[in-house]
Amino acid sequence: MNKLRIGLIGVGGIATTRHIPTLLKLADRVTIVAVSDIDANRASSVAAAFNIPKAYQNYEEMFHEIDAVFISTPNKFHAEITIAAMTAGLHVFCEKPMALTSAECEAMVSASKQAGKILSIGYHYRFMKEPKGAKRIMASGAVGNPLVVRVQAIRRRKVPGWGVFTNKELQGGGSLIDYGCHLLDLSLWLIGHPEPVEVMGTAYNALSRSPGQVNQWGSFNPDTFEVDDHVTAYIKFAGGTSLLLETSWSNNIKEDVIENVSISGEKGGLDVFPLTVNYAKEGMLFNSEAAWIPGEEDPSLPQAENFINACQGLEEQLVKPEEAWKVSAIIEKIYESTNLGTSVRF
Numbered sequence: 001m002n003k004l005r006i007g008l009i010g011v012g013g014i015a016t017t018r019h020i021p022t023l024l025k026l027a028d029r030v031t032i033v034a035v036s037d038i039d040a041n042r043a044s045s046v047a048a049a050f051n052i053p054k055a056y057q058n059y060e061e062m063f064h065e066i067d068a069v070f071i072s073t074p075n076k077f078h079a080e081i082t083i084a085a086m087t088a089g090l091h092v093f094c095e096k097p098m099a100l101t102s103a104e105c106e107a108m109v110s111a112s113k114q115a116g117k118i119l120s121i122g123y124h125y126r127f128m129k130e131p132k133g134a135k136r137i138m139a140s141g142a143v144g145n146p147l148v149v150r151v152q153a154i155r156r157r158k159v160p161g162w163g164v165f166t167n168k169e170l171q172g173g174g175s176l177i178d179y180g181c182h183l184l185d186l187s188l189w190l191i192g193h194p195e196p197v198e199v200m201g202t203a204y205n206a207l208s209r210s211p212g213q214v215n216q217w218g219s220f221n222p223d224t225f226e227v228d229d230h231v232t233a234y235i236k237f238a239g240g241t242s243l244l245l246e247t248s249w250s251n252n253i254k255e256d257v258i259e260n261v262s263i264s265g266e267k268g269g270l271d272v273f274p275l276t277v278n279y280a281k282e283g284m285l286f287n288s289e290a291a292w293i294p295g296e297e298d299p300s301l302p303q304a305e306n307f308i309n310a311c312q313g314l315e316e317q318l319v320k321p322e323e324a325w326k327v328s329a330i331i332e333k334i335y336e337s338t339n340l341g342t343s344v345r346f
C-alpha cells in the first residue's frame with residue numbers, strides 16, 4: 001500500500017510536540033510532505049527542525065501534493081480549513097474542539113460526506129487505556145442502563161498562560177471548550193451518545209479576572225481574560241440519563257487536578273480514572289479496581305494509527321465527526337444557558 005502523504009496546518013505547540021513526532025514514528029506508513037503556518041517563519045523553522053521538505057504560508061498551495069492534513073490552528077479556523085481541505089479531496093484530522101459552533105460542525109460533516117473523505121477530531125482520551133477498558137465494561141452490561149453520569153475535568157490553578165487560549169474570538173471559550181470537551185466527549189462515547197434534550201449551565205471567570213492570581217501554567221493578563229475558567233452544567237438526555245459536568249482551569253479547591261468520568265447505572269457503576277467497577281453482591285458493596293490494563297500509556301500513537309488506517313480503508317475511525325459535533329452542540333448550549341440565565345432545550 002502506498003504511504004499516506006501528509007501535510008500539517010498550524011504548527012505550534014500540539015503539532016510539534018504530538019503530531020509531527022508521532023507521524024515520524026510511523027515513517028513506514030506515512031510521509032510528511034509539508035507544513036504550513038500563517039506565520040511563515042514558524043512554518044520554515046518547524047520544517048527545518050523536523051527535516052520536512054516543504055513549508056508554506058498559504059496552506060492551499062500544498063493541497064495538490066498530499067492525501068491528508070492535520071489541522072492544529074486556533075479553534076476559529078478549524079471549520080474553514082477543514083471545508084477547504086475536504087473540497088480539495090483530502091482526508092482531515094482536526095484538533096479538538098471540532099469548531100466554535102454547532103452550525104460550523106454541521107457544515108464540516110456535510111463537506112466530509114460530499115467529499116467521501118475521513119474527518120476525525122483529536123479527542124485523544126478515547127485512545128487511553130482506562131477509557132478503552134471502561135468502554136469494554138460498558139459493553140459487557142456490568143453497568144446496565146446509565147442513570148447518572150458525573151464528568152470532572154477540574155484543574156485548581158492551571159490557566160494556559162501561553163498561545164491564544166484566553167482569547168475568546170480565536171478559541172470560542174475557555175476551560176469548557178478547551179479542557180472539559182475532552183471528558184465530555186469521553187462520557188458521551190461511554191454512554192453511547194444518547195440525544196441531549198435540555199441543558200442548564202453556568203460559566204464563571206471571577207478568579208481569573210481579578211489581579212494577582214496564582215497560576216501554575218505561566219501568566220496571563222486578568223484585564224484581557226475574556227473566557228470561562230470554571231463551568232458547571234446539568235444535561236438531560238432522552239431516555240432519562242442525566243449528566244453533571246464540572247470543568248475548570250482555575251478554582252479554589254484543595255486538589256491539584258480531578259479528572260474522572262463516573263457512571264452510575266441500573267446494574268452497577270464505574271469510574272474511569274482509576275478504572276474501577278462498583279457493584280453490590282451477596283449483601284455487600286464492592287469497588288474493584290483494575291490491576292492491569294493492556295494498551296499504551298500515550299494515546300498519540302494509537303490515535304494517529306487509527307486515522308491512517310481509516311484513510312486507507314483498513315479500520316473504522318474511532319472518533320466520528322457526528323459525535324464530535326454533539327460535544328460542540330452541548331458546549332454551545334451551556335454557553336447559551338449561561339448568557340440567558342435559564343435552561344435551554346435542543
Ligand SMILES: NC(=O)c1ccc[n+]([C@@H]2O[C@H](COP(=O)([O-])OP(=O)(O)OC[C@H]3O[C@@H](n4cnc5c(N)ncnc54)[C@H](O)[C@@H]3O)[C@@H](O)[C@H]2O)c1
Pocket residue numbers: 009010011012013014015036037038039042072073074075077095096097122123124163164178
Ligand atoms: N488534543 C489536545 O489535548 C490538545 C492540546 C493542545 C492544543 N490542542 C488544540 O490544537 C489547536 C492548536 O493549539 P496549540 O496549543 O498548538 O496552539 P499554538 O498557538 O501553539 O499553535 C497554533 C499555530 O497555528 C498557527 N495559525 C494561527 N492561525 C492560523 C491560520 N489561520 N492558518 C494557519 N496557521 C495558523 C499559529 O501561527 C500557530 O503556529 C487548538 O485547536 C487546540 O485546542 C489540542
